[in-house]
Amino acid sequence: MSLISDDLDNRKDTKPSALHQLSATPETVHWGYFDPALAPVLKVKSGDIIHAEAVTHHAGDAPDLMMDDAIWKIFREIPEADRNPGVHIMTGPIWIEGAQPGDMLEVRYLSMVPRFRYGSNLAANWGHLYKDFDEKERVTIYRMDANGNHAQAHYAYDFKGKYLTPGTVTHCPECDRQQTLNGIRIPVRPHLGTAGVAPDIHGRVSTIPPGLHGGNIDNWRIGAGATMYYPVAVDGALFSIGDPHISQGDGEISGTAIEASLDVVFQVILRKDFHFPSPLLETADSWIVHGFDEDLNKAMRNASLDMLRLLNEHHGLSRNDSYSLMSVAADFGVTQVVDTRQGVHARISRSLFPAAEERLAAQKKKQDGEA
Amino acid sequence: MSLISDDLDNRKDTKPSALHQLSATPETVHWGYFDPALAPVLKVKSGDIIHAEAVTHHAGDAPDLMMDDAIWKIFREIPEADRNPGVHIMTGPIWIEGAQPGDMLEVRYLSMVPRFRYGSNLAANWGHLYKDFDEKERVTIYRMDANGNHAQAHYAYDFKGKYLTPGTVTHCPECDRQQTLNGIRIPVRPHLGTAGVAPDIHGRVSTIPPGLHGGNIDNWRIGAGATMYYPVAVDGALFSIGDPHISQGDGEISGTAIEASLDVVFQVILRKDFHFPSPLLETADSWIVHGFDEDLNKAMRNASLDMLRLLNEHHGLSRNDSYSLMSVAADFGVTQVVDTRQGVHARISRSLFPAAEERLAAQKKKQDGEA
Numbered sequence: 001m002s003l004i005s006d007d008l009d010n011r012k013d014t015k016p017s018a019l020h021q022l023s024a025t026p027e028t029v030h031w032g033y034f035d036p037a038l039a040p041v042l043k044v045k046s047g048d049i050i051h052a053e054a055v056t057h058h059a060g061d062a063p064d065l066m067m068d069d070a071i072w073k074i075f076r077e078i079p080e081a082d083r084n085p086g087v088h089i090m091t092g093p094i095w096i097e098g099a100q101p102g103d104m105l106e107v108r109y110l111s112m113v114p115r116f117r118y119g120s121n122l123a124a125n126w127g128h129l130y131k132d133f134d135e136k137e138r139v140t141i142y143r144m145d146a147n148g149n150h151a152q153a154h155y156a157y158d159f160k161g162k163y164l165t166p167g168t169v170t171h172c173p174e175c176d177r178q179q180t181l182n183g184i185r186i187p188v189r190p191h192l193g194t195a196g197v198a199p200d201i202h203g204r205v206s207t208i209p210p211g212l213h214g215g216n217i218d219n220w221r222i223g224a225g226a227t228m229y230y231p232v233a234v235d236g237a238l239f240s241i242g243d244p245h246i247s248q249g250d251g252e253i254s255g256t257a258i259e260a261s262l263d264v265v266f267q268v269i270l271r272k273d274f275h276f277p278s279p280l281l282e283t284a285d286s287w288i289v290h291g292f293d294e295d296l297n298k299a300m301r302n303a304s305l306d307m308l309r310l311l312n313e314h315h316g317l318s319r320n321d322s323y324s325l326m327s328v329a330a331d332f333g334v335t336q337v338v339d340t341r342q343g344v345h346a347r348i349s350r351s352l353f354p355a356a357e358e359r360l361a362a363q364k365k366k367q368d369g370e371a
Numbered sequence: 372m373s374l375i376s377d378d379l380d381n382r383k384d385t386k387p388s389a390l391h392q393l394s395a396t397p398e399t400v401h402w403g404y405f406d407p408a409l410a411p412v413l414k415v416k417s418g419d420i421i422h423a424e425a426v427t428h429h430a431g432d433a434p435d436l437m438m439d440d441a442i443w444k445i446f447r448e449i450p451e452a453d454r455n456p457g458v459h460i461m462t463g464p465i466w467i468e469g470a471q472p473g474d475m476l477e478v479r480y481l482s483m484v485p486r487f488r489y490g491s492n493l494a495a496n497w498g499h500l501y502k503d504f505d506e507k508e509r510v511t512i513y514r515m516d517a518n519g520n521h522a523q524a525h526y527a528y529d530f531k532g533k534y535l536t537p538g539t540v541t542h543c544p545e546c547d548r549q550q551t552l553n554g555i556r557i558p559v560r561p562h563l564g565t566a567g568v569a570p571d572i573h574g575r576v577s578t579i580p581p582g583l584h585g586g587n588i589d590n591w592r593i594g595a596g597a598t599m600y601y602p603v604a605v606d607g608a609l610f611s612i613g614d615p616h617i618s619q620g621d622g623e624i625s626g627t628a629i630e631a632s633l634d635v636v637f638q639v640i641l642r643k644d645f646h647f648p649s650p651l652l653e654t655a656d657s658w659i660v661h662g663f664d665e666d667l668n669k670a671m672r673n674a675s676l677d678m679l680r681l682l683n684e685h686h687g688l689s690r691n692d693s694y695s696l697m698s699v700a701a702d703f704g705v706t707q708v709v710d711t712r713q714g715v716h717a718r719i720s721r722s723l724f725p726a727a728e729e730r731l732a733a734q735k736k737k738q739d740g741e742a
Contacts, residue, residue: 121695128675129694140695151699156691181692183725186700247699251717253675254698296667300708304499304624320527321552323500324492324511327625328522328618329557334703334715337671344705346622354554 016267017047024053024091025070026077029242031057032086032166033204034196034213036234040095043236046270049110051263054192054244055089058259060169061120061139065154066260068115080165086207087166088194088216092240096268099237104271105197105230107239111265112190112224117144119151119246119260122170124163127255128337137163139170140180142258144188144246151188151247151258153181186247190262191223193243196279200233207242209341210292214279217290218257218336219345220248221283229271229280239268250345252336274314278306287348292341296334299344303332307346315353325352387638388416393423395462396441397448400426400613403457403537404575405567405584407605411466414607417641420481422634425563425615426460429630431540432491432510436525437631439486451536457578458537459565459587463611467639470608475642476568476601478610482636483561483595488515490522490617490631493541495534498626499708508534510541511551513629515559515617522559522618522629524552557618561633562594564614567650571604578613580712581663585650588661589628589707590716591619592654600642600651610639621716623707645685649677658719663712667705670715674703678717686724696723 020042022028028041044050055074059066067075074089096105123138124130130137136158143154157175161168196214199205210217214230222228230239241264248257281288289310291303307330311322329352335343391413393399399412415421426445430437438446445460467476494509495501507529514525528546532539567585570576581588585601593599601610612635619628652659660681662674678701682693700723706714 121699123691123694123698127694127698128672129679132676132679133690133694138691138695140692142699153692153695156695181688181696184688184696184723186696186723187720249697249699249701249703251671251675251701251703252698253701253703254694256698258699296671297708297713300622300667300705301499304622305503308500308503317552317555319504320494320509321511321524323494323498323504323625324509324524324527325552325555325557326620327494327498327623327627328492328513328620328629330620330622330624332620332622332624332705332708334671334705337668337703342668349558352555352557 015047016049017045020044020048020050022050022052022091023070024055024074026074028091029055029074030090030240031078031083032088032207033084034198034207034215034240035204036198036200036238038093038238040093040236040238043095043097044268045097046268049265049267050094051265052091052241054091054241054264055261056244056259057087057089057167058120058122058256059261060167060171061122062118062141063169063171065118065141066116066120071261075167083166085204088207088242090194090207090240090242093198093238095236095238096270099232099270100235101200101233102275103232104275105232105237105239106227106269106271107230108227108267108269109222109224109264110267113263114144114148114190114246115261115263118142118154119258121254121258122163122256124255126338128253148188150185152185156180188246189220189223190246191220192241192264193218193245193257195222195241197230197232198234198238208339210339210343211341212278216243216339217279217343218248218252218339219281219290220245221281221288225284227282229276231275231277250333250335252338255338285350287350288345290335291344294341296337296342296344299342300332303344303346307348386418387420388418391415391419391421393421393462394441395424395426395445397445399462400445401461401611402449402454403459403578404455405569405578405586405611406575407569407571407609409464409609411464411607411609414466414468415639416468417639420636420638421465422636423462423612425462425612425635426632427615427630428458428460428538429491429493429627430632431538431542432493433489433512434540434542436489436512437487437491442632446538454537456575459578459613461565461578461611461613464569464609466607466609467641470603470641471606472571472604473646474603475646476603476608476610477598477640477642478601479598479638479640480593480595480635481638484634485515485519485561485617486632486634489513489525490629492625492629493534493627495626497709499624519559521556523556527551559617560591560594561617562591563612563635564589564616564628566593566612568601568603569605569609579710581710581714582712583649587614587710588650588714589619589623589710590652590661591616592652592659596655598653600647602646602648621704621706623709626709656721658721659716661706662715665712667708667713667715670713671703674715674717678719
């Protein structure tokens with residue numbers, strides 16, 4: 001059994017060693033897929049910090065507000081035929097020196113800064129209530145206040161076509177632009193909808209369904225201050241980021257968040273001292289595991305098994321204790337129901353756990369008592 | 372369209388008028404069922420406050436710690452054959468004068484005080500991971516600190532029988548009592564697992580599956596300071612409470628919470644000015660709707676439709692606006708997966724909504740601009 005991170009004395013490998021810049025260009029992004037055969041666009045060492053651009057594939061909903069020349073260039077130069085089988089513009093992949101299958105890639109998200117003050121929510125044809133809205137698609141453009149604390153709806157319009165091609169430019173200046181959601185201010189919580197390592201699968205893997213490699217998890221808690229642990233599947237890990245959001249609810253019910261490009265700073269740390277089978281999230285106050293399946297019932301079961309594993313293998317509780325604790329103190333949520341493979345996450349408070357040394361002292365005391 | 376509660380000027384009917392005491396006795400509880408034919412044990416007026424005892428049916432897990440003479444009397448005098456088809460000891464029903472089908476019963480939970488310092492978590496045969504634990508049932512007894520802030524495991528033991536009869540006394544002083552969950556302190560959040568009005572169905576309705584009448588919702592947010600709105604189905608509403616908990620996680624994964632008797636103070640207010648089809652929860656910071664179904668996928672859909680309805684009909688947003696707002700700011704969670712009919716709840720922050728007068732002013736301004 002190895003603990004993930006509550007022993008600070010063992011965290012020697014975390015001093016930032018180098019800073020890399022990674023702009024999103026037609027040469028540094030891949031659109032719609034992960035692929036272990038893809039050549040890395042950047043090679044880094046464990047401990048390095050990367051400042052990378054994540055570009056939303058929904059920038060076409062309001063090009064005047066959500067695009068600049070560099071983003072136009074991506075939309076112009078990557079042919080539609082090369083955007084498949086998924087939809088997200090992924091920056092990367094990044095090769096992490098020494099990473100091997102079985103390792104964990106720890107990614108500390110340090111900051112996420114919106115590139116523009118605008119984002120788009122699409123009520124999409126893959127949305128949860130699409131049929132209840134007479135199969136209509138609709139764009140709502142949101143605008144952030146200057147300090148990025150809140151977003152308010154800017155205008156909205158019905159999209160006359162159907163969003164089928166990744167990067168569709170739904171932009172429609174002549175459409176009836178409606179004032180909408182008057183007076184409602186939505187807290188901004190920038191995060192990455194999609195990020196992960198290359199799966200060990202021959203050929204392209206769609207970015208749409210999330211999986212053990214990470215990918216399109218769509219958990220809004222994957223923002224600045226959060227740390228993700230991804231199970232490495234191929235040499236070099238081949239980590240990519242994309243699908244930036246500035247706000248999303250658990251469920252992502254209309255099919256999208258407020259989609260908006262972000263500049264992201266993160267540190268990568270190679271971990272060979274523990275393993276976890278699915279993408280694991282650590283925030284300032286919580287540990288969170290993720291279960292996935294086409295069937296929400298099965299996603300729930302997967303999340304519960306991984307929470308059991310987290311408590312048992314990494315927090316040193318017996319299986320019996322883990323199960324009782326889960327029932328009385330872990331909260332299960334619906335991450336998303338719109339990415340083909342649905343998601344359930346399970347959260348447990350970090351503050352529940354005594355420090356490792358206290359726990360070991362308590363165990364020792366108990367053993368001494370028994371001896 | 373009518374708003375539920377953001378117009379304080381219309382809340383004239385809320386001054387407490389009388390205070391009633393309702394002890395739990397063999398004469399004032401019904402065990403395992405709702406039934407519209409049940410005679411009320413108390414008649415109250417809208418605005419009245421009731422101080423009622425809610426007794427856990429799991430008191431038999433540690434009778435020395437969780438029972439007194441009054442609770443023993445209930446266990447002794449209500450025959451096992453009369454505890455069905457569900458499991459919960461329900462105090463009531465309470466007749467609310469003037470309540471008619473189509474009304475809403477607003478219940479403001481004012482305080483919930485544990486009766487003892489102990490509670491029980493059963494890893495039950497209906498738990499989510501029962502088969503993964505070799506079909507073993509296990510009792511963990513928890514003890515609260517003196518001020519009721521935290522609970523810690525007191526001891527645990529494997530139950531040799533099978534919990535099939537409601538009110539089974541699993542108590543086993545000679546069993547191997549294990550020290551467990553050393554050093555882990557669980558925040559106490561007292562709440563009612565089960566509470567609701569009588570459904571309009573002939574005969575007994577099990578307390579196990581939650582439904583439109585409320586019942587076994589098992590949302591730990593239904594605690595002191597929260598307000599529930601239940602759709603009245605029969606004359607007098609016939610409201611009952613039971614299944615008290617001191618802590619539970621969303622999911623209630625082992626089949627139970629920390630089950631512990633509570634003394635509950637609540638005010639009932641009859642609302643004839645609005646309707647909602649399912650049990651609705653208002654907390655200090657949130658509006659929460661509940662969806663139910665044997666299939667978690669369908670519970671999710673039901674919750675999403677009711678959130679759409681809440682935003683559309685009660686917060687005055689268009690359906691289009693409601694859908695976009697839900698996607699970017701509502702959080703869906705798994706309430707429980709162990710009550711036959713599973714639950715999904717959806718939460719939206721009250722702070723998102725501008726005051727009614729501000730909204731009306733904004734609408735008027737806009738209309739004036741268009742005119």
